[in-house]
Amino acid sequence: MQAELEITSLQVTPLQPWSGRFQAGELISITGASGSGKSRFLLALADMTAHEGSIRWRRQEQASLPPPQWRSKVMLLPSNPSWWFASARDHFQQGPTDKDLEALRLNQSLLDVPVEQLSTGEKQRLALLRVLDRNPEVLLLDEATANLDDEGALAVESLLLRWLREAPRLIFWSSHHREQIKRLSGRELHIDHGCIRERKP
Amino acid sequence: MRPIGNLELAGSALLVLLLALLHLRSSPRLSRDLLISMLRLILQLSLIALVLNLLFAQQNPWTVAAIGLVMVASAGWEVRRRLKKRPLMQNLFRVSFFSMFLSSYVMCIFALTLITRAEPWYHPQYAIPLLGMLLGNTMNGISLGLSRLQENFSNNRAVVEHRLMMGEDMWQASSLQRQEALTAAMIPTINGMAAAGLVSLPGMMTGQILAGADPEMAVRYQIMIFLLIAAGTGFGSWLAIYLGTRQSFDERQRLRSPKAPASH
Incomplete structure (x- = not known):
């Protein structure tokens, strides 16, 4: 079977060269101590940091696409999302559906509140909807549920699992939450001392 | 006098x-x-x-042009010197030199050939003071604009990078930072025009009147100079911010960091 995402001799400091192949529909956990290079790995996939080696998504080479086009397909949500317009709604292109908002226990009125008045958890969930609003194909999530309570984390998980099944998509997800990793991912990439190793979640 | x-x-x-x-x-x-x-x-x-x-x-046009180039080059160095932090954009001198050169020379030639119309049009009595006046002001504008752009990029790195991650290109991702820098560059000129005659008597006009010129003519010259300065500063800092933004991103549209050594 043809791999959908193909990483060949990826080299990004502080990590050692690494290759791997992934099929659509997979949810892969990235684990390791803080500072081990989880974020660097995700940044390289999004072409947001200098790196060597080749990354292909559906036979398209990262280096051959204009960066904005690649990043629209392979989209990274950083652990501290930024907001640059006054209200959350200004950041959306289509706007989130009521269904998605409800799934994350949010509502339309939050979208028009000045962003500074939203709680960290609300901002984190809205940032996720904002990313889905741009229709990426590969989603790179850096600690996407770090500021959420268990209930909020579960809501995000089920929304993401539904999203993953809707089309040929892929999720990379860095997390510290052991139970979450076991519950969700089919594969786990563990980073230790610059080495990426695949292991059973 | x-x-x-x-x-x-x-x-x-x-x-x-x-x-x-x-x-x-x-x-x-x-x-x-x-x-x-x-x-x-x-x-x-x-x-x-x-x-x-x-x-x-x-009255040799080439000597006039050469003196002008020396003036632009010193202004370019001055812009560089005024940047406090280590720049994240590359080729800072070239960016400021080119935008200053283009805006002040174009404005100057426009004014000399169409407004003052001396015989010959490049008569140094008109060309050199006009260029000096324009350069001094475009330099301030460009220097303000570029240092504000740098500041905005380092203070809002997370925002610009997040917008890039969302698939925006470098122009969309930096739009707020560029607008703010352009405003910062233009504000002194805008305020200067608005306050002229009420709060302050512009220096050039004052000098002329003190030297015995007819106030009405002095005012006419002052208005022309002010408008040329506004246009020159506006176009110059717009160009500098455009070029400066291009130099602040690498070939894969990533915001450069100041630590990276200049590659060329």
Whole structure:
């Protein structure tokens, strides 16, 4: 079977060269101590940091696409999302559906509140909807549920699992939450001392 | 016009000297800087008087253009010197030199050929002061714009990078930072125009009137100069911010960091 995402001799400091192949529909956990290079790995996939080696998504080479086009397909949500317009709604292109908002226990009125008045958890969930609003194909999530309570984390998980099944998509997800990793991912990439190793979640 | 002799100039220098003496104990550095820049002012302007006299006698367009280039280059260095932090954009000197050169030369040639219409149009009596006036102001605008752009990029790195991650190109991702920098560059000019005549009498006009010129003509010249400055500063800083933004991102549209050594 043809791999959908193909990483060949990826080299990004502080990590050692690494290759791997992934099929659509997979949810892969990235684990390791803080500072081990989880974020660097995700940044390289999004072409947001200098790196060597080749990354292909559906036979398209990262280096051959204009960066904005690649990043629209392979989209990274950083652990501290930024907001640059006054209200959350200004950041959306289509706007989130009521269904998605409800799934994350949010509502339309939050979208028009000045962003500074939203709680960290609300901002984190809205940032996720904002990313889905741009229709990426590969989603790179850096600690996407770090500021959420268990209930909020579960809501995000089920929304993401539904999203993953809707089309040929892929999720990379860095997390510290052991139970979450076991519950969700089919594969786990563990980073230790610059080495990426695949292991059973 | 009442001529001013050396004695009269020494009298005005005495005032600044007094000021420097007054601060000598508490802040010797300030006194020193004050004295040095006073000496530079006297020396540089006296030299310019000599150069202008020589130029007026010659009327060679190439000498005028060459003097102009030296002026633009020094302005370019000045822009670089004024940046406090290590720049994240590359080729800063080239960016400021080129945008200053283009905006001030174009404005100057426009004014000389269509407005002042001296015989010949590049007559140094018009060309050099006009260029100097334009350069001084575009330099301020470009320097303000570029340093604000740098600041905005380093203070809002997370925002710009997040917008890039969302698939925006470098122009969309930096739009707020560029707009803010352009506003910062233009505000002194805008305020200057709005306050002219009410709060302050512009320096050029004051000098002309003191030297005995007809106030109405002095005002007409001042208005022309102001409008040229506004246009020159506006186009110059817009160009500098455009070029500066391009130099702030690498070939994969990633915001550069100041630590990275210049690659060329």
